[in-house]
Amino acid sequence: MEIDSYLAEAGHRTAALATSHGLAVADAAVRLAEAERFHEEKEALAGKLTERWGEPHHVGLQTVRLRTGTEEIPEPWAELSLRVADVYLWQAAEHGRWVALGVADLDPDDEIQLLLVVTETDPP
Template identity: 80%
Template structure:
C-alpha cells in the first residue's frame, strides 16, 4: 500500500488493505474468528500510522449511521458508517486530509475488509 498516492490529489479514496474470502457462506464461529484477526491487523496498522502522524482519535460511527436516516451526511462518511462500527482517525495537516482506518464487518452477508479512507471532508 502506498499511502502517499492515497493522500495526493483531490477527492476521496478508499483502499481495502485486506479482504476476507468466503465469509459470506461461513458459519458464525468462523466469521467471529476472522473478525478478531481483522481487528488485530487494524491495531497493528494503527501502531504504524501513529508513529507517522501521532495519536489518532477513536470514534464510533453508530450515531452517524443513525443520522443518515434523517439528514444528509457527506460522503465518504455516510457509506463508511454503514460498513464500519468505529474508526481511528488522523488529521494529516500537511496534506489537509483526514485518514480513517476501520474494519468493514457490519454486514454478515458481505466479506470483511480492513479499510483505509482518505478524504478532505471533515467528519460529521
C-alpha cells in the first residue's frame, strides 16, 4: 500500500484501493452481495491501520452530506460524504494528516469502491 507516500503529500489524496466492475448495471441482489464483500475488505484493512495508529473513530457522514446543501464543506469531506455513508478515521498526528477508510456504495449508478483518503484538512 502506498499510504506512506500519500502521508507525505500536501493537501489531500483519495485512492480507490478496489473497484467493482459492472455493478452499476447489475441486479440489486448482486450489488448488495458485492457491497458486503467490500465492507469486509474495509474491516480487514482497518485492522491493519488500527495496529499502526490505534483505534479509529467511526464517523457517519450523513450530517456532513446534509450540510453540503447549506454550507461550504471543505474537500475532501464534501465529496466523500456524497459517496460514503461512514468511515473509519485515524489521526496520523506525526504526519499532520487524517486517514479515512470507507466504502463508496451510495450511488447505485456508480461502481462500488473501497476508498482511502489522506488529508491535512480536519473533518467538519
